[in-house]
Amino acid sequence: MEDTRGRVTKDGIRIYQEADFAGMRAAGGIAAEILDMVGPLVKPGATTGEIDDFIREEIVRRGVTSATIGYKGYQHASCISVNHVVCHGIPGSKVPGRSNDVLQPGDILNIDVTVIVDGWFGDTSRMYVAGTPKPFAQRLINVTHEGLMRGISAVKPGNTFGDIGHAIQTHVEAARMSVVRDFCGHGLGRVFHAPPNVLHYGRAGSGPVLEEGMFFTIEPMVNLGRPETKVLADDWTAITRDKSLSAQYEHSVGVTATGCEIFTLSPAGKFFSPND
Ligand code: MF3
Ligand code: CO
Ligand code: CO
Numbered sequence: 001m002e003d004t005r006g007r008v009t010k011d012g013i014r015i016y017q018e019a020d021f022a023g024m025r026a027a028g029g030i031a032a033e034i035l036d037m038v039g040p041l042v043k044p045g046a047t048t049g050e051i052d053d054f055i056r057e058e059i060v061r062r063g064v065t066s067a068t069i070g071y072k073g074y075q076h077a078s079c080i081s082v083n084h085v086v087c088h089g090i091p092g093s094k095v096p097g098r099s100n101d102v103l104q105p106g107d108i109l110n111i112d113v114t115v116i117v118d119g120w121f122g123d124t125s126r127m128y129v130a131g132t133p134k135p136f137a138q139r140l141i142n143v144t145h146e147g148l149m150r151g152i153s154a155v156k157p158g159n160t161f162g163d164i165g166h167a168i169q170t171h172v173e174a175a176r177m178s179v180v181r182d183f184c185g186h187g188l189g190r191v192f193h194a195p196p197n198v199l200h201y202g203r204a205g206s207g208p209v210l211e212e213g214m215f216f217t218i219e220p221m222v223n224l225g226r227p228e229t230k231v232l233a234d235d236w237t238a239i240t241r242d243k244s245l246s247a248q249y250e251h252s253v254g255v256t257a258t259g260c261e262i263f264t265l266s267p268a269g270k271f272f273s274p275n276d
Helices: 022-040 048-061 135-153 161-174
Strands: 078-084 085-087 106-116 122-128 186-187 194-199 217-218 220-225 229-231 238-240 247-250 249-254 260-262
Touching: 022 048, 022 106, 022 122, 022 249, 022 260, 048 078, 048 106, 085 106, 085 220, 085 247, 106 135, 106 247, 122 135, 122 247, 122 249, 135 161, 135 217, 135 220, 135 247, 135 249, 161 194, 194 217
Parallel strands: none
Antiparallel strands: 078 085, 078 106, 085 238, 106 122, 186 194, 186 217, 217 249, 220 247, 229 238, 249 260
8 A cells, every 4th residue: 555645864764744544543543442342261171273263354344444454365254373483473373383383271372463444554563461470471471561661661762773672672682581682663653564673672762763653563572492493394483492481462553742652552451451
C-alpha cells in the first residue's frame, strides 16, 4: 500500500500528522482488545491452533483485517511462540520438541496480533502462561515487560533510537538475561514494516533522533540464556540456539510533543496480566 502522508526524514522515517494518531489509536485498540479476550483460552490441553482460530474469528467479527494472513505467504491471524520459540511461532504446528500443538502445564507463550483498521496497522504482543509458571519463567516475563516499558520511557522528541535500545539492554543484562539481536521493532502506520529498524540494544545517543509524529513498534525478545537464534525449516519459527526460554512484549507507539502515546494499551488494563 502506498503511503504519501506527511514527510520523510533523511533516515527514511515517515512523520505523521496529529490527525493520524486517531487512526493508530483505533487499530491498536482493537488489536489490544482481542489480546484481552484470549487469556481464558490459554490453559493446559488447549492448542495453539484453536487460539488462532478464535483470534481470526474476533478479527472477522469486528469487520477488520488481519495483517498477517497472506503476509509473505504466512497463513495465520497470529504468531504463537511457546517456551524456547523466540518469535513467529506458527499456530497449529507442532510446538518444537513436541509431537503436537497442545499446551502443557507451565508453558509460557507469546501471542502476537496485527490488525488493519481503516488502513492503519495495530501490532502488539503479550506473554501468557498455561497454568502456573516456574519462578524463573515468571522472572523472565517480568524482566521482558519491564524492558519494554523502560524503552517506552525513553521515547520523546530529541532522544534517539539508541536511547531506547540502551534502556532495554541495560535492564535486561542487569538481570543476567540477554537481548535478541536477530529481530527488531519497526516503523509502521499505513504499512506493516517501515524504517527504522528499532533495535532493542545499543548505545545512548546513537541512531536517528526521535521526532514528533514517528510511529513504530518496540518489541524486545529476551532469552534466559544466550541471545543467538535460528530459524527452523518451516522458514518462520525462530528458536533460541541454546533452547533456553524466551519472552517478548510488543507495543505500537507514536511520538508526541512531550513523550509518547501507546496505541496498544489494554482497554481492560490486562497487558501485563493477560491471563486474568
Ligand atoms: N507481528 C509481527 C511483528 O511484530 C510480524 C509477524 S509477520 C508474520 O512484526 F507473518 F509472521 F505474521
Ligand atoms: Co511488530
Ligand atoms: Co507483532
